[in-house]
Amino acid sequence: MNKTMKNRIAVLVFMAPALIIFTYIIFFSIIRSFNYSLFEWDGINQATYVGLSNYQHLLTDPASNFWVSIKNTMAIALFSIFIQLPIALILALVLRAGIKGEKIYRTVFFIPVIISSVVIGQLWLKIYHPNYGLLNSLLEMAGFENLTKVWLGDTETALLSVIAPAIWQYIGYHMLLFYTAAKSIPEELYDAAKVDGASNFRTAISITIPQLKPIFKACVIFAVIGSFKAFDMIYLLTAGGPNKITEVPSIIMYKSIFTRYSYGYGSAVAIIIVLECLLATVLIQKLFAERKS
Numbered sequence: 001m002n003k004t005m006k007n008r009i010a011v012l013v014f015m016a017p018a019l020i021i022f023t024y025i026i027f028f029s030i031i032r033s034f035n036y037s038l039f040e041w042d043g044i045n046q047a048t049y050v051g052l053s054n055y056q057h058l059l060t061d062p063a064s065n066f067w068v069s070i071k072n073t074m075a076i077a078l079f080s081i082f083i084q085l086p087i088a089l090i091l092a093l094v095l096r097a098g099i100k101g102e103k104i105y106r107t108v109f110f111i112p113v114i115i116s117s118v119v120i121g122q123l124w125l126k127i128y129h130p131n132y133g134l135l136n137s138l139l140e141m142a143g144f145e146n147l148t149k150v151w152l153g154d155t156e157t158a159l160l161s162v163i164a165p166a167i168w169q170y171i172g173y174h175m176l177l178f179y180t181a182a183k184s185i186p187e188e189l190y191d192a193a194k195v196d197g198a199s200n201f202r203t204a205i206s207i208t209i210p211q212l213k214p215i216f217k218a219c220v221i222f223a224v225i226g227s228f229k230a231f232d233m234i235y236l237l238t239a240g241g242p243n244k245i246t247e248v249p250s251i252i253m254y255k256s257i258f259t260r261y262s263y264g265y266g267s268a269v270a271i272i273i274v275l276e277c278l279l280a281t282v283l284i285q286k287l288f289a290e291r292k293s
Helices: 003-037 053-060 066-096 102-114 117-128 134-141 158-169 171-183 187-195 200-211 213-228 232-237 249-258 263-292
Strands: none
Touching: 003 263, 053 263, 066 102, 066 158, 066 171, 066 200, 066 213, 066 249, 066 263, 102 158, 102 171, 117 134, 117 158, 117 232, 158 171, 158 232, 171 200, 171 213, 187 200, 200 213, 213 263, 232 249, 249 263
């Protein structure tokens, strides 16, 4: 047995306990949730087997608001892909160019990521406050009093108002991933481009961005799955209101279990969220694989 094989076996031995525990927790939780979803149960009294009735009610009853919640998560995902990631990429490319104060900017951009979503939510509640909020105050100072709104209480602006802080908070996260990947690109490629007379813009388009495709795929997956699992920020800002216009599946799950004590129904929502995330991951992997070929 050669040294390489011995090293692989040693790594596997050390990783096996954590991998087994992690896998058990994940799969046990999913299987247990699926089992709960087949019952009508309030968490105290005897559970009643109802088969797929919870899923049927969730998918077909307009009162469940499930399809509206799916539309909201899709909207968050699209905003994350087409607004959050491009901004993060631009910031990463600017920092990669070696501007003055690079480390300071990198730290400042990443600060929102490490702050609790509850704190971020409270901050944006103050920004959106209809009376003394920063947003309305700035509009009034600029002479646009007619544009002031109750941002979180208006059905026309509530969804965009909860999407904005969610996107803002994690720009720094994706920026750091892009930045780290860009820093790992060999300098010889840039030196050769300079010799050929390529501009900074041309260098970014022809060298940096193509080299970032693997990390871009990972960022798309993180952004989409994060959108499908969105909960704390939206719940803190609107709790799904007004008139359930900002509800997402995780809020429906939370309210079903902890407000209506319908553990079976809430578990059905949880299983659909899991399937939604798995499907999105597979589709994104396939999409990038096709483009690569």
